[in-house]
Amino acid sequence: MARFPFSAIVGQDEMKLALLIAAVDPLIGGVMVFGDRGTGKSTAARALAALLPPIAVVEGCRFGCEQPGQCPGPCTGSKAVRQPVPFVDLPLGATEDRLLGALDLERALRTGERVYEPGLLARAHRGFLYIDEINLLEDHLVDLLLDVAASGQNVVEREGLSVRHAARFVLIGSGNPEEGELRPQLLDRFGLSVDVRTPREIADRVEIMRRCAAHDADPASFAAAWADEDGKVLQQIARGQRKLAKIEVPEAVMVDAARLCSAVGVDGLRGELTLMRAGRAYAALKGAKAVRREHLVRVAPLALRHRLRRDVLDESGSGARIERALDELFA
Structure with missing residues (x-):
């Protein structure tokens, strides 16, 4: 199947x-x-x-x-x-x-x-x-x-x-x-x-049902209909893998990563290191030659949200805390 x-x-x-x-x-x-x-x-x-x-x-x-x-x-x-x-x-x-x-x-x-x-x-x-x-x-x-x-x-x-x-x-x-x-x-x-999280938009939930029904009815035809889009994703991955080793990380971006991790209270240095590695991979996916601040901002919640200490006085969640820190630091 x-x-x-x-x-x-x-x-x-x-x-x-x-x-x-x-x-x-x-x-x-x-x-x-x-x-x-x-x-x-x-x-x-x-x-x-x-x-x-x-x-x-x-x-x-x-x-x-x-x-x-x-x-x-x-x-x-x-x-x-x-x-x-x-x-x-x-x-x-x-x-x-x-x-x-x-x-x-x-x-x-x-x-x-x-x-x-x-x-x-x-x-x-x-x-x-x-x-x-x-x-x-x-x-x-x-x-x-x-x-x-x-x-x-x-x-x-x-x-x-x-x-x-x-x-x-x-x-x-x-x-x-x-x-x-x-x-x-x-x-x-x-x-x-x-x-x-479970999608809240009715249109999204209906589209999910429609696509699942089409896949269950004829998996081969459904896969063929999406073959071109999957091919584009595959090309993006292959390009990213080729470019990854050549992606530069400017000093200013390293400073940004350190400031962000310090601002949200990440313990140890694994946060910065993972943030930089994720930034490089994302830059490679986007076809960039170097990591930019916008790349860090995009991957910061992925790399840092699970590394924050739980704040009993702040019920907004780690993702919201990272977003606030990004707004304060980089406007």
């Missing part, structure tokens, strides 16, 4: 922008999406993964290696084939062994060989790892996930095994704050954060 086209998603512009930034710069640290149920969180993530061009993977490789000889374990493949970008769901009931990988017990009992069986992190390599209701996932698993996402390496030392393999993926978490909050120290490790 054809995936719902990314460009056919109605509204949710901030969520789509965060996903595009993560696609241009996977090192951004992932995207955390908080919001109501049924607002297209997983649909948007899956649509973006399906939109991206296939990647080269060694035939039969369980670690998603791009070229022969890169595997940490036995690999029989000798040539690369084209495969879709991985999109892996992490269920809430997953064990540590299923996530990281473990000893293949069946093979060990049958042949006596100690062979590593890759986990979900290996399957997600060079793709997306999606966790619905991440605020309900066990804390030690979230810790492991964020460590691997930051390092790009999965290291397994157990049961006589010592395995290290690449695990570079875009981590996307979603959750409903009413069902439990993510610990602040873990939330801070995500690069971008988005708040998604």
